[in-house]
Amino acid sequence: MELSINISGQASNQRDKNFRKWKSQSFPSQIPRDDDPKKMMDKELYKYAAEDKFDELFRELRRVSSAELSSIIYTQVSPSGNSLLHVSARHGSNDATELLLQHFPLLMTRKNFHKDTALHLAAGAGQLGTITVLINQANGHGEASDFSSFLEMKNDRGNTALHDAVINRHYEVARFLVSESSELLYTENNERKSPLYLAVENSIDKRSDEKMFTIFMDAIPVDVDLLNKLEGKSPVHAAVQGRKRTILEQVANKKPDLLRRKDEKGGNPLHCAASMGYVWETRFLFDKYRDGAIQQNDEGNMPIHVAIKKGDVDVVDAYISRWTDPAEFLNSQRQNILHVAAESGRHLVVKYILGNKSLEALINEQDLDGNTPLHLASKNGRSIATFTLVRNPIVMKRIRIANGENLTPYDVAEKQSKIVGAEYSGEPIPNGKDNDAEMLQTEDKPDHGVGNPVGPDVRKGGKENLDYYGVMMTLSILHFWAGPKSSKVEYFRMKKEEIKDRINSLLVVAVLIASVTFSGVLQLPKSTDQPGSRASNITPNNIQNQGISEINEGILRNVYIYFDMLALNASVMASIILCWAHLYDVILAAQAIWVASILTGVAIYMMCIAFVFAVAIDGGKSFAFFVVTIASGGVLFLFQTVVSIPLIIPPSASRYIYLPIFYLYFLFDWLYFKSKN
Incomplete structure (x- = not known):
């Protein structure tokens, strides 16, 4: 044991002696040239x-010549462009680093192919001892x-280097x-992230959240105006996005100005x-920085309003519960919270506001352009x-109010239905006062941060054309609750060109039905069994597998002939x-077409029933097949009834068919959100 300690001590003493020897040595001064081509470093070096x-x-x-020494120090690099100082600093070679810095101090600021200095590599590798050597050497020069x-x-x-650390x-x-x-704490990188921001963003657990950020907060001088001095992105935003509550509390206690x-x-x-839908963070920040609740972003x-755009009812409730009069929350377009909810299609927020008695004053308010929430x-x-x-009854009281x-x-x-219909069919969008293409595309108007959200009321979303079915559904709803009062006879008026097209189409269909039904009488259907064979095959064991009797078959044939x-x-x-x-005028022709449409629809029904x-x-020999045929025919008959409605009613009244479809859609949407929540 003593021998081992002696050998180790002797080696250490010899290393110290060699270090002092090389430190006392001198090398020819070298002047690096940046335009010299780089060479691959010797692997032994x-x-x-x-x-x-x-x-x-x-x-x-020491062995090489002066010219070769200059090449080794300043020209020869690793594949990443690292000099000998980069290599020693990255691997924590403290003695080699100190000697290289003493004899070749210009290496301190040399950069590799990625513009890293030796300090960058040492910081990224966590080599505290090497960094101390580099810092001390830098302090002693210049x-x-x-x-x-x-x-x-x-x-x-x-x-x-602090970023990398x-x-x-x-x-x-x-x-x-x-x-x-x-x-160093305040300097931003290419992504506009300061070390202070990265300390928040890069934390992976609660302990690291506190440790790195606490180190930095303790290092900031008390008299520093951090709000104006800090570059790049806000670390408070990073803390909110990452739900770093401990960091938010530190900022609020030590540097509350940073919340601004x-x-x-x-x-x-x-x-x-608000944009993230975080309730705790919203309440905490509202209590610590109340002024921020009334500040507008670049979208006004x-x-x-941002919370409403995202459709988060809980965050909206957090704001409303903390202020006496939510009617004062207006954006730059003088839109209240119901305006924003209606424009962005957040119907759950709309329902929440309408259900709050204290917010009834918002329902029919008009914005800067005179639009009510229903207009938007x-x-x-x-x-x-x-x-x-x-x-809502309050909406219905002023449902015919006009905007600017x-x-x-x-x-x-x-107006929207005409424009979106032209766009959907590929026709040119009509111009003029009543057909302004401005309302077709949302990218032609500022959305103030509330337009085009992705949600259940938005089919396409984003800055794209409005959805055809969404617009037509909206028109159908308003037609029943807010449409112009007019005579029902007007619904059956058609244009001359429309009359001609309908006559030609219906005439072709009617003639085809007449031809098919006439042929059906000439070739009556009959069972595939031969006469007299059915009775001879009936036994007590297989009677349940037999089809319809001859009497029933005759009845079915008579029903077929009747239909x-x-x-x-x-x-x-x-x-x-x-x-x-x-042969007659337009009005009478329109009525005739309507009657002919009904007769043609009846003919189609009867023909389908006869076919069943x-x-x-x-297939009467199989009773099971007979039952399936009748049942299938009944289901298809109901479906044919629904899809034939547009043939019976005129096009001007076709918007009626959207309403029952909408009721079903609304029901399924409500059930979906109930199950999701």
């Missing part, structure tokens, strides 16, 4: 520098400004660097918490929000009516 074998390294350097410049040197990512979570290295210069810092879109931390919205819902095709609004363009909500929805006859006569009458519809009975007769 790389190894000596990485393993801190300074004696072998400097023995090789002016104080040169030392600061050395610490603040950036690589190709814009990172200082924080990214790699080297706490003691970070503590040492900020003790040398607290200015805004992001690149002009939003303060309350805007950030307060935090509560109509304008943006927010069908569910519109449906929620029109069922003298348009009611129904007028706005009708086929009705279809034939209905189609013939429709054809006759359509033929003489050309024909199939039943043909």
Whole structure:
């Protein structure tokens, strides 16, 4: 044991002796030339520098000529462009680093291919001892400004050595660097992230949340105006996004002014918490920084408007419960919270506001353009929000109020339907006062942070064309609750071109039905069994597997003939009516077409029923097949009834069919959100 200690002590003494020897040596001064082509470093030299074998390294350097020494020190690099100093600093070779800095001090500011200095690599690797050597050497050369410049040197990512230490979570290295210069805390990189921001963003657990950030907060001088001095993104926003509650509490206690810092879109931390839908953070920040609740971002919205845009009812409730009169929360367009909810299609927020008695004053308020919440819902095709609004009695009292363009909500929805219909069909969008293409695309108007959210009331979202079905649903709803009062006869008026097209289409269908039904009478359906064979095959064991009897088959055939006859006569009458519809005026022709449409629909029904009975007769030997045929025919008959409605009603009244579809959609949407929550 004593022998081992003696050998170790002798080796240490010899290493110290060699170190002092090389430190006392001198090498020819070298002037590096940046335009010299780089060469691959000798692998043995790389190894000596990485393993801190300074004696072998400097023995090789002493052996070469002055010109070759200059090449080794300043021209020869590793594949990443690292010099010998980079290699020794990265691997924590303290002695080799100190000797290289003493004899070749210009290596201190040399950069590799990624513009990293030796200090960058040492900080990224967590080599505190090597960093101490580098810092001490830098302190002993040049002016104080040169030392600061050395610490603040950036690589190709814009990172200082402190950035790299924080990214790699080297706490003691970070503590040492900020003790040398607290200015490093405020410097941003290419991503506009300061070390203070990275300390929040890069934390992975509660302990690391507190440790790195606490180190930095303790290093900031008391008299520093951190709000104006800090560059880049706000660390408070990062704390909100990462739900770092401990960090938020530290900021509120030590540097409350930092809560006022805004992001690149002009939003303060309350805007950030609202956009993320975080209730605790919203309440905490509201209590610590109440002024932020009334600040507007670059889009002109307060935090509560951002929360509404995201459709988060709990965050909205957190704001409303903390202020006496929520009617004062207006954005730059004088839109209240219900305006924003209706425009963005957040029907759950709309329902919440309508259900709050203290917010009734907001319901029919008008914004800067004279729009009520119902106007905005109509304008943006927010069908569910519109449906929620029109069922409110206060909305219904002023449902025909006009906006600044003298348009009611129904007028706005009708205007949108014309534009979106033209866009959907590929036709040119009509111009003029009543058909302004401005309302078609949301990108042509500022959305103030509340337009085009992604949600259940938005089919496409984003800055795209309005959804055809959303607009038509909205128009259908408003037609029933806010449409113009007119005679029902007007619904059956058609244009001349429309009359001609309908006559031609219906006439073709009616003639085809007449031809098919006439052929069906000439070739009556019959069972595939031969006469007399059915009775001879019946036994007590297989009687349950037999099909219909001959008597029942005769009944079915008579029913088939009856419905086929009705279809034939209905189609013939429709054809006759359509033929003489050309001979009279437009009004009478429109009525004739309507009657012919009904007759043609009846003929189709009768023909389908006759077909079901024909199939039943043909497959009558199997009772199970007979039952399936009748049941399937009944289901299909109901479906045919629904899809034939547009044939019976005129196009001007076709909007009626959207309403029952909408009721079903609203029901399924409500069930979906109930199950989700």
